[in-house]
Amino acid sequence: MERIRLGVIGAGLMGMKHIELVHACGICSLAGISDVDPSRKALADAFGVSFYRTAEELIDGEQPTGVIIATPNAQHAAIAEVCAKRSVHMLIEKPIADTLAQAMRIVDIANQSGIRVLVGHHRRHSPLIRKTRELVGGGAIGKLIGVSVLWALMKPDAYFDVEWRRQRHVGGPLLINLIHDLDSLRFICGEIKEVYARASSAVRGFDVEDSLSISIAFDNGAIGSVLASDATPAAWSYEAAVGENPLYFRTEENCYHFLGTSASLAFPRMELWRYADANRKGWQHPMERSQIAVGEADPLKVQLEHFCRVVRGEDEPVVNARDGAETLAVALAVQRSASKGIPIDPSELLTGIEG
Ligand SMILES: NC(=O)c1ccc[n+]([C@@H]2O[C@H](COP(=O)([O-])OP(=O)(O)OC[C@H]3O[C@@H](n4cnc5c(N)ncnc54)[C@H](O)[C@@H]3O)[C@@H](O)[C@H]2O)c1
Numbered sequence: 001m002e003r004i005r006l007g008v009i010g011a012g013l014m015g016m017k018h019i020e021l022v023h024a025c026g027i028c029s030l031a032g033i034s035d036v037d038p039s040r041k042a043l044a045d046a047f048g049v050s051f052y053r054t055a056e057e058l059i060d061g062e063q064p065t066g067v068i069i070a071t072p073n074a075q076h077a078a079i080a081e082v083c084a085k086r087s088v089h090m091l092i093e094k095p096i097a098d099t100l101a102q103a104m105r106i107v108d109i110a111n112q113s114g115i116r117v118l119v120g121h122h123r124r125h126s127p128l129i130r131k132t133r134e135l136v137g138g139g140a141i142g143k144l145i146g147v148s149v150l151w152a153l154m155k156p157d158a159y160f161d162v163e164w165r166r167q168r169h170v171g172g173p174l175l176i177n178l179i180h181d182l183d184s185l186r187f188i189c190g191e192i193k194e195v196y197a198r199a200s201s202a203v204r205g206f207d208v209e210d211s212l213s214i215s216i217a218f219d220n221g222a223i224g225s226v227l228a229s230d231a232t233p234a235a236w237s238y239e240a241a242v243g244e245n246p247l248y249f250r251t252e253e254n255c256y257h258f259l260g261t262s263a264s265l266a267f268p269r270m271e272l273w274r275y276a277d278a279n280r281k282g283w284q285h286p287m288e289r290s291q292i293a294v295g296e297a298d299p300l301k302v303q304l305e306h307f308c309r310v311v312r313g314e315d316e317p318v319v320n321a322r323d324g325a326e327t328l329a330v331a332l333a334v335q336r337s338a339s340k341g342i343p344i345d346p347s348e349l350l351t352g353i354e355g
Pocket of ligand 1: 009010011012013014015034035036037040053054055069070071072073075093094095120122
């Protein structure tokens with residue numbers, strides 16, 4: 001089968017990862033790279049492809065079947081419009097956009113053009129997350145009562161030398177990191193109907209939050225809590241626990257706990273706790289811990305292979321534009337709740353945009 005030609009728009013930190021993956025992939029090939037920063041041409045030279053300044057030039061010059069958009073969030077919608085006009089399918093990095101208005105613009109572009117859009121919430125392609133969804137959704141722990149998420153680590157001081165990372169509602173663990181965890185919670189536990197959050201910047205004193213707590217209500221009646229801080233020497237974050245990204249020191253600790261009526265599950269060690277005798281329940285009775293085996297795979301690579309099938313029309317996007325907008329709405333609802341001190345229903349934010 002002929003390889004799918006993919007362009008990469010935005011060759012920064014994330015774009016570089018995509019470029020490497022596309023280059024190494026057996027079912028697609030790198031058609032070209034575009035970046036507004038001319039110094040990124042060196043990367044195109046290293047991979048033996050042409051370099052363009054704009055998305056338009058890349059598409060007109062190379063006629064790729066699909067593109068990966070890895071520019072800053074505020075550029076996603078404008079570039080999506082350029083791609084849709086030229087009938088090019090897109091994998092858009094997460095979050096889908098920086099505002100809900102821009103996110104819904106992308107939803108409309110996808111609906112009106114018929115162009116396929118996959119949003120890069122890549123953890124949904126992680127075998128661990130998929131297995132957890134299968135277990136929790138499939139009744140392996142009984143009816144879901146609740147989930148506890150701990151996201152705690154220390155960002156290095158130098159991280160905050162970049163100004164936008166100190167700005168409220170731009171940088172911060174919520175929009176940069178926790179949006180992944182919130183997306184995974186939607187994927188595993190179901191839709192979120194309300195969030196009630198409190199943010200603190202007491203450690204560093206920057207405008208942006210360094211710590212956050214969120215109380216969650218799911219549509220299905222389950223409840224959840226998230227405690228997050230990027231200012232503590234702690235071992236319990238998805239990044240450190242799972243070790244997908246070699247940048248993080250890997251701790252292999254558990255960071256999520258799912259509580260059900262018949263068992264509970266600790267993630268990512270996939271420890272299932274239940275009573276040894278299902279008829280003898282209560283704190284005095286012995287419990288058993290079993291470990292569920294899960295194969296390893298790089299979620300970004302699995303995501304890319306899925307995108308190729310989406311482009312061919314063989315798969316429906318695991319995260320379509322609407323789904324990406326809904327995850328963004330949850331994150332922005334957390335932000336608004338923390339600012340106003342009131343619970344917020346994420347769907348109301350979307351309804352406001354849809355008019
Ligand atoms: N999936 C993940 O885990 C993950 C991790 C990090 C970043 N991201 C996402 O990836 C995207 C990029 O983030 P990053 O950390 O790589 O940023 P970055 O700043 O390292 O790279 C962005 C690149 O885009 C280029 N650019 C800006 N405007 C452009 C335009 N109009 N056309 C072409 N190029 C343009 C910049 O020059 C830069 O090289 C963001 O949406 C971010 O949220 C996702």
